Amino acid sequence: MKNLKLVNRIDDNGAKRKTEIKIGNITVGKDFLVIAGPCSVESEEQIMTIAKAVKSSGANMLRGGAYKPRTSPYSFQGLGRVGLQYLSKAGLETGLPIITEVVDTRDVYLISEYTDVLQIGARNMQNFSLLVEVGKVRKPVLLKRGMNATIEEWLNCAEYILNAGNPNVILCERGIRTHETYTRNTLDLSAVAAAKGLTHLPVVVDPSHATGRIDLIHPMTLSSIMAGCDGLEIEVHSSPNDALSDNDQQLTPSQFNSLMKDIKETLAFRENIIGIDK
Structure with missing residues (x-):
């Protein structure tokens, strides 16, 4: 991967780099x-x-979509600016930084006014105009791997953002599309370990979109931790059955609280047994 000049874990002097992003x-x-x-x-x-x-329960960042790229034009598309205002208010009242997806170059600066982290979703991973636009702002960017993208393509998209001037990029593995239909996607945990070895950027995992199934989120969350991820993105809804989108993959607050206890125990196990690359 010779073209990865900026995201490469090894700098020009042969030293290992590691990016840490204060949010x-x-x-x-x-x-x-x-x-x-x-x-x-x-x-x-x-x-x-x-x-x-x-x-x-212990989450340290709040997510929520205000602009939703949906497969069908008739599906709920989000509340737009009003949704951003609600999300921002929730973040201020709880003290949680907030992240939301940006789907259009025209909305980058508007969304930047309300949010702490900009998310580039799987469908827009190779929207190069959008990558360059978020690269012009100083807000951290969470870049999801495209559903059909190779690891090299994913990292090259991060290179676009860094090359445009924004060094604060977080990679997110969210599953890829395979011939398997039982799960929404196929979670590629080898990509987590590979990305950690190839780049200095933090790598998180989204087990909600990767599996699309409530019963698989728990085991894939813990497996992601053992694969070496730097974080997780998990969908939670107070009444998943009534959710306007993705109701099959959102945990209840009670389920999330239980999962958080196992997350903490698994992190302690990883620290004690495997160790964490500093």
Whole structure:
């Protein structure tokens, strides 16, 4: 991967690099990141309730979609600016930094006013105009791997953002599309270990989109930790059956609270048995 001049783990002098990104009270790449929240911001009451619940369970960043790229044009597309306002208010009241997806170059600066981290979703991983645009702002960017993307293509997209001037990139493995239909996608945990070896950027995992199944989120979360990830992004909804999007893959607050206990135990095990690359 000779073209990876900026994301390469080894600098020009042969030394190993490691990026740490300060966001609010956490340092991604040093502190373990747990992003939690609903697929979509549906109302002020909904996002506020979930924000308080995930904060009490130990999450340290709040997610929620205000602009939703959907397969069908008739599906819920998000609340737009109003959703951003609700999400921002929930973040301020709970003290949680917030992350939301940007899908259009025209919305980058608007969304930057409300959020702490910009998310590039799988469908936009190779939207090069959007990558360059988020590279022009100083907000950290979470870059999801495209559903059909190779590891090299994924890392080259991160290179676009860094080359445009933004060094604060977090990679996110969220599963790739294979011939398997039982799960929504196929979680490629080998990509986590590979990316950690190839690049200095933090790598997180999204087991919600990777599996699309409530019963698989727990084991894949713990497996992701053992694969060496720097964090997780997990969808949580106070009433998943009534969710306006992705209701099959959102945990209840109670389920998330239980999962957080196992996350902490697994992190302790990784620290004691395997160790963490500093």
